[in-house]
Structure formats: C-alpha cells, structure tokens
Amino acid sequence: MALDVGADFEKRWLNAPQAVRQTYIDDLSRICELFATDVRLENWLSYNKQAQRQSYERIENAYAELKAELVEQARIRRQHALEQSLAKKRAQQQAYLDDLQLDERLQYQQQTQQLQALQQQLSQESHHYTERYTPTPKLRFEPNANTVISPEIQQALDNLKIRLELEAEGLIEQIQQSVNSLNQKIQQAADEEIRYILEQHPSSNT
Template sequence: MTLNVGQDFKKRWLNAPEAVRQTFVDDLNRICDLLSPVTDIQNWLNNDQRQMQIAQLQVEQAYADLKAQLIEEARVRKQLALEKALAEKRAQQDAYNQQLQQDEIQQFKDQQLVLQNLRQHIDIEISEYSQKYTKNPDVAAIDYASGQFRVDESQITSELESVRLRLELEAETLIEQTVKAFRSKLETAAKEEIEYILSNSNFSAEKK
C-alpha cells in the first residue's frame, strides 16, 4: 500500500515549522499504536480526542509564531531599506551642499575679481580726473589771480573719498547679500532633509 501525502510533500514538509512536523509525527505514532494488537481501543479513542485537541492548538501556535517571525523579518528588511535610502539621500544632499558651497565660493571670487577690476578702473579715472585739475594751463593770457578759475583741492579730495567710500559700501553690501543667500539655501536644504527623514521613518507612526 502506498501512502498518498499529496503533491510537493517534501517541500511542504520542509517549509512547515518544527512544532508542526513534530505534531504530525506524534499523530503517526498514535496511529501505529492503534494498529498494535495489544492496544486498548476504547482507551485509545478517549486519549486520541484529547491528543487531537492538543495537536490542533500546537499547530495553530506554531503557525502564529511563524507569521510573527515573517512579519518581523519583513519589518527589519523595510527598516534596512529605509535606512539605506536615507543614507543615499543624505549622501546626495551632502554632495549637493558641497557643490552649492563651491559654486558660492566661486561666485564670491568672481565678484571679488569684478570689484577689484572696478576699483582699479575707478582709481585710473580718479587719477586722470586729478591730473586734469592739477595740470598747469598752456595759455597764460587768463588771469588766475582773481581765483575765478581756481579749483579747490580739498573739494576734489572730498569728492574722491566720497566715491571710494560709496564703492566700498556697495562691495560690502554685495558680499553680505551673497552670504545671506548661501545660508538660506543651506537652511532650505537641511529642512527638506529633516522633513524627508520624518516622513519616511517610524517616528510619526509611533507618535500616533
């Protein structure tokens, strides 16, 4: 006589929890006891009903434990995947911040170069402007003793200093605006990263 245990018995047997397999083995042993000539049939029937109830509870508990284990393993896999995604996101954000910082530094250097060139250009114009008003006239027919055509040097110096001061203030304002813009971009990037971490972590679920 061939025992029919159904298709894929080996696979199902190996995938079953240890407690379930042991329960099936105990059932087979009881059946073997029934086949023995010395077995008290009535006593076996009374004992079999009780053993079947115990076996059913053991099977249900074994599968409940297996389900809990599978859920925990899935949770761990999900947590690891989330941590990996967050690490990749953080690495991308760090790279973006580094690139942003390099861009800001390069822009700052470019602006400094522009301001330096502008200052040199203005210095040249100031020098030319000064020479224009300090050069002795070639025509001697004009009477300068009256003071009508005399230019006050202190006034020229004051105007030149005013121009220089205005340019320095504009340069400082431009630099301050650049620094503020860079800080604002960094704060925005940090806020986006924090919101991403909170929205993809278990913290929000635990608070609920």
C-alpha cells in the same frame, strides 16, 4: 499499506515550521502504537482524542507564530526600503544645497574680484588725474641782461607774479580737494557695494 502524502510533499515538509513537523512525527508515533500487542484500544482512543486536540493547537500556534514572523520580516524590509529612500532623498537635497552654496561662493568671489579691479582702476585713474594737476613751478621773470626796467614796471611785474602764483595755488588746492572728495566718494561707493553683496550672500562667509 501505501501512504499518500500528496504532491510536493518534500517542499511542503521543509517549509513547515519545526514545531509542526515534530507534531506530525509525534502523531505518527502515536498511531504506530496501535501495532503493539499489548495496546488497549479503548485507552488508546481516549488518549488519541486528547492528543489530537493538543496537536491541533500546537500546529495552529506554530503557523500563527510563522505568520507573525513573516509579517515582521516584511515590515522590517519596508522600513529598510523607506529608510534607504529617505537617505537617498536627503543625499540628493544635500548635494543640491552644496552645489547652490558653491555657485553662490563662486559668484561672490567673481563679484568681489570685479569690485576690487574696479576700485583699483578708479584709484589708478584718480592718481593719474591728481598727478596732472600737481603744483607747477613758481613763475619766474628773468629779464634780459640788456633790458632796462624801471622801478614802476618792476613793481608791477612783481605784483603780477605774486597774484598769478596765488591764483595758481588756489586753483591747484581746489582741484586737489575735488580729487580727494572724488576718491572718498569712490571708496565709499565700493565699500557700500561690497557690504551689500555680503548682506545678500551671508552663506559665502562660511
């Protein structure tokens, strides 16, 4: 007797669940019982009918479990692929944010350096401007030894010297006040500009 198991039997057999293969083996063993000399056909047929129903149920359950397992494996693969995709997107977003924060810090540093350079330049110019208007030596009138000056002329010269000194000191004081006011305004403007940049770029402080 030849047993036709169909094409690709080895592949189908190895791919079948273990419970299915065991059921087929049990069925074959039950069929082989017919070759025993003491078997009673009526009893075997009754027993075989019940055994076939059980075999069918075991095969159905085995393939249902296999299907559920394959579905679960597919779900896990999809979930894993989704998590990888989300992780990649988060990494790209974080890299973008890092580049943005780095650019903001570089801009803040550049603007701060420019403001510091401007403040230093203005301070130097103010200092130079102040030095140009430092108090000049007091006026001195030293007549020639051979010059004869009357008391009236000497009094007029002394009065003139005093008046010029007072006017010069008053003018110098006004200039110094103007320079000090200009320095204060320059410092205030620089502080306000730095404060504005800090408010516009809060992340640069971290």
